[in-house]
Amino acid sequence: MLDPFFAPFPLFKESIQPLCDTLHLYSLPLHIHEILSAFAIYHIIFEYIAAPLSTALLPKSYTGLSWESKLRWNMHCVSLVQSVSISVLALWVMGADQERKTMNLEERLWGYTGAAGMVQALATGYFLFDLSVMIRYLDVFGVGMLTHASSCLLTYTLGFRPVFNYYGCVFMLYELSTPFLNIHWFFDKLGMTGSKAQLYNGLALVSVFFSCRLVWGAYSSFNIYKDVWDSLHITNDMKFDSRPEMMVYGQDRSLPWWLVALYLGGHVTLQVLNVFWLGRMIAAIRKRFSSKVKVNGKAE
Secondary structure (H helix, E strand, O other), X not given: OOOOOOOOOHHHHHHXXXXXXXXXXXXXXXXXXXXHHHHHHHHHHHHHHHHHXXXXXXXXXXXXXXXXHHHHHHHHHHHHXXXXXXXXXXXXXXXXXXXXXXXXXXXXXXXXXXXXXXXXXXXXHHHHHHHHHHHHOHHHHHHHHHHHHHHHHHHHXXXXXXXXXXXXXXXXXXXXXXXXXXXXXXXXXXXXXXXXXXXXXXXHHHHHHHHHHHHHHHHHHHHHHHHHHHHOOOOOOOOOOOOHHHHOOOOOOOOXXXXXXXXHHHHHHHXXXXXXXXXXXXXXXXXXXXXXXXXXXXXX
């Protein structure tokens, strides 16, 4: 399936092609404009839209926040927009991209479709923006969030070799739980801690998080582990009938150990963190709906 986004400007594409070839990021020139567009959109929301819009719609709640809380509020606004949009796009591509659906082992590892590349590029643009904010406000968000942004950006950028292009949409479905997490945070800041709305949202958050990150995540991680394992046993006499148009950028049909370790190690770490985060979420929700006294809608 072709990339539905507008094509990059030829001069811009040609200017970065040598660098991308040197870095073995062969499909990156086709999507660099999408990365920069996503970065620009999220930056504009963070810097110029979230604050005035929140002030206009929720003057008492937003203006009463501390400087640090306003930063976090603005970041949650960006995260909400990003998580909804990228989840919808990933689901759409997974349903509409017939070429992606029928990928064989070789194509899942080194193949490429424009639509899947678009999802990967828009996600990369967000992680680039996320990293810039984490660096700029390291004292607010901390080293943990900086590490998360860095690792996500690195992982999705390396996908432009291309490698695991098929799995870009798959793991973007982790974001299905993020809107509920953002809404849960907003409820706390709006004085709605312990409300029925927060309860229903909390139940949805735990359910979707468990389904998309633990169940779907474990299933998808197993599939990518299996593909990597099978790739280690590919011999020259094996025929895959891979489609040339999908393998045109798959010039490096190899999986260096450092790349395997980075991807698979990252997935194992993320799965462990998902279990930890789920426990923290359940504990936080239980705390908000315990029998403790609440003052002005906020848990003590």
